[in-house]
Amino acid sequence: MKQAVLTKAETIEFSEIEKPVIKADEVLVKVKNIGICGSDIHAYYGQHPFMSFPIRLGHEMSGEVVETGADVKGISKGELVTMMPQEFCRECEPCKAGRYNICNTLNVIGCQTPGAACEYFNVPAALIKKIPEGMSAELAATVEPGAVGVHAVRRCGSVEGKNVVVMGAGTIGNVTAQAAMADGAKSVLITDLSENRLETARKCGIPHTANTGKITMKEAVLEAFGAEGPDIFFECVGIGATVNQAIECSKKGNDIVVVGVFGKNPEVNLSWVQDRELRICGSLMYVEKDFQDTIDYIASGKIKMEPLISKVFSFDEYPEAYKYIEQNKDTSLKILIEM
């Protein structure tokens, strides 16, 4: 079968390897779509702190089950599935507490172990999630980034009835804003510097959008929520400027959830965090309930992923997809590969 391996920075090489032989607890999936995400792009340029060459990428995927191992129950040939790409130990303190997304020895499939950029992929059955009828393989490949948003909005209790601010309208900010709406937020404001990304957010039904390159966060929040003000902020960019916007515009005693990954350690206004009893809390990936709820939200249309899919490339064009993203940063959101 054919696979694509990132052998060094900006170099994806195709090769022929044996089709995998599955273990008793695994299923073999004929891959249909994979998604390219921000971490793949960092890896592509050799700038990911926790990924090294060579690596077969692909942690966002969908495909059809073509074989099931002897011990696998409840999964059948022909079913459309996606996977939760987390390999965890089940024994460490976070794992025992059900927080295996922060397992002490977490490996992400497609980041630290070979991913789905291949024709046939063997996956432990425990990581497989079935896709309901009527949902396309393309949408199935977008569940993984969607689940990042669903997990984030549950990190500080429920967002139900709250006025939510999401900073950054890339894929992750967009899905975080949609997840907040789906989980019952009273209203949501999303901010970005890119009009294209804000336009996509509007297409997804996010009620308030603001370009914080043109107006201040204070003005944006006032316009969106009036005297009520914002109740919780989600940082989905990964820079100090937006963390500080959140700190400076939070009401006393409120929460700020950090979803963005920081390339540099920012200088942030911790004196206000202390004085106003703000809480800053991180968010990483998701657990099974978040993932399953994301599938249900996408299937029911509560989270709309179609407006985020900018372009679909064939497997042969996989290297070109990375070039396309480089040249169309502002107008492209989720890029998919079709096998």
Ligand SMILES: NC(=O)c1ccc[n+]([C@@H]2O[C@H](COP(=O)([O-])OP(=O)(O)OC[C@H]3O[C@@H](n4cnc5c(N)ncnc54)[C@H](O)[C@@H]3O)[C@@H](O)[C@H]2O)c1
């Ligand atoms: N926590 C997790 O589990 C998890 C998972 C995946 C990605 N991430 C991280 O989430 C972040 C967002 O990911 P993405 O794929 O959406 O990235 P992205 O680059 O597509 O989106 C970031 C957005 O922020 C906007 N932006 C830049 N500066 C801004 C500013 N000053 N104010 C407002 N907006 C600004 C950009 O225009 C862009 O639209 C990244 O840091 C990524 O690494 C986290």
Ligand SMILES: [Zn+2]
């Ligand atoms: Zn991803």
Ligand SMILES: [Zn+2]
């Ligand atoms: Zn563990």
